Amino acid sequence: MSHLQITTNFDDSRLEADALKYRASIPSIHRFLEEKVGEPTGWLDAPVEMTTDQIDRILNISNEIKRNADVLVVIGVGGSYLGAKAIQEALSPYFKKHENGIEVLYVGYNLSGTYIKQLVESLENREFYLNVISKSGSTMESSIAFRVLRQYTQERYGLKAAQRIIATTDSEKGVLREIAHAQGYRQFDIPKNIGGRYSTLTSVGLLPVAVSGIDILQLLEGAKRAAIELKEMNAEKNTAYLYAIYRNVLHSRGYQVELLASFEPGLRFIHEWWKQLFGESEGKDKKGLFPATVNYSTDLHSLGQYVQDGNPILFETFLHFKDVAEDFSIPYSLLDDDRLNYLSKKSFNEINQIYKKGTILAHSEGGVPIIQIDLKRLDAFHIGYLMYFFMKACAMSAYLLGVDPFDQPGVEAYKKKMTELLVVETTAN
Numbered sequence: 001m002s003h004l005q006i007t008t009n010f011d012d013s014r015l016e017a018d019a020l021k022y023r024a025s026i027p028s029i030h031r032f033l034e035e036k037v038g039e040p041t042g043w044l045d046a047p048v049e050m051t052t053d054q055i056d057r058i059l060n061i062s063n064e065i066k067r068n069a070d071v072l073v074v075i076g077v078g079g080s081y082l083g084a085k086a087i088q089e090a091l092s093p094y095f096k097k098h099e100n101g102i103e104v105l106y107v108g109y110n111l112s113g114t115y116i117k118q119l120v121e122s123l124e125n126r127e128f129y130l131n132v133i134s135k136s137g138s139t140m141e142s143s144i145a146f147r148v149l150r151q152y153t154q155e156r157y158g159l160k161a162a163q164r165i166i167a168t169t170d171s172e173k174g175v176l177r178e179i180a181h182a183q184g185y186r187q188f189d190i191p192k193n194i195g196g197r198y199s200t201l202t203s204v205g206l207l208p209v210a211v212s213g214i215d216i217l218q219l220l221e222g223a224k225r226a227a228i229e230l231k232e233m234n235a236e237k238n239t240a241y242l243y244a245i246y247r248n249v250l251h252s253r254g255y256q257v258e259l260l261a262s263f264e265p266g267l268r269f270i271h272e273w274w275k276q277l278f279g280e281s282e283g284k285d286k287k288g289l290f291p292a293t294v295n296y297s298t299d300l301h302s303l304g305q306y307v308q309d310g311n312p313i314l315f316e317t318f319l320h321f322k323d324v325a326e327d328f329s330i331p332y333s334l335l336d337d338d339r340l341n342y343l344s345k346k347s348f349n350e351i352n353q354i355y356k357k358g359t360i361l362a363h364s365e366g367g368v369p370i371i372q373i374d375l376k377r378l379d380a381f382h383i384g385y386l387m388y389f390f391m392k393a394c395a396m397s398a399y400l401l402g403v404d405p406f407d408q409p410g411v412e413a414y415k416k417k418m419t420e421l422l423v424v425e426t427t428a429n
């Protein structure tokens, strides 16, 4: 039995007819992905092909960082930080952080002067390492954050600074690669055939995640399991392909927005990672579902009204883990002045489940199509499985839509304008 189940509320008479053309395209896309000659699909086999030496190197450097530092500062943006942060937030305790690891801070994903000033100040009196991550090696946000932090590391550690800087970048080219080489920083290579948003389960995500105290072996086990289970060509037996079909069917029926919904706040950055994965992979050639997210029950008190009753442009994908780390019972009260004793035999998680069921029922009645993705347990194994599942589903879904899942031409357009403006502004003053 698969480690992930997928169900829908729209198993209607039209489904088979609407899905037909997508089902028919699956075998050829599947074969194309599997053959993958010269394609940026290295992530498909990365978890299975990762060698013991590669894993040991990540674990050894992670242990060195944990021994010698209080903080790891990760510098990166988009696919170079979202996956690690997502895993870390999903699997770390909410308040008693860093039990088996150290604090991991992220920078270089915005241009706030306040943010970087306060981050540098927070490093005073604390020992730290830097892990600068950039596939291209020249993204503006991460490059200038690295300039700041590199200088600060040199001020703090002098000749020993290079020992505390680790660069994760393209295996062949780029400015960061040149700098790392010239300065003698240790390097992790991002394979040429793995793009940024598909790179979490390589050293890009694994080093920061290991430093934060999460079991990367279990994470990789889950991803490997998914790689095996989702090699199946038959969509009936491949949940990633089923998900890809369902979302394309709904898009073809006129739905414009997919709302990924979860009931565990720690999944907030899994949502952010998912948004980049699907947004950059599918949003092109004037096509693509707009990927948006909600965290319930919080957002039932903000966007819930719109989902239930507003413009019917969206469908919901509920992401749910049956078992989560801990639970808390509602206490019995002799006074019962808040009239909540009727709940006192229930736990928070049980009530959360009932909220989920109630929300799905209400939104279904409101006419919202719903896809449910269910996994057994919120742990490293299942997060590894889920991320692989989403990547494979995304590649299939984009090809079914008729776009290239692996480029991002629209991002280049704003970068070009921004660079032109920066040149004009800096030469004018």
Ligand SMILES: O=P(O)(O)OC[C@H]1O[C@](O)(CO)[C@@H](O)[C@@H]1O
Binding pocket: 077, 078, 079, 080, 133, 134, 135, 136, 137, 138, 139, 142, 196, 197, 280, 408, 411
């Ligand atoms: O890893 P890099 O090359 O710094 O890129 C960071 C992010 O910027 C983008 O190129 C554009 O947003 C993403 O595709 C990528 O994940």
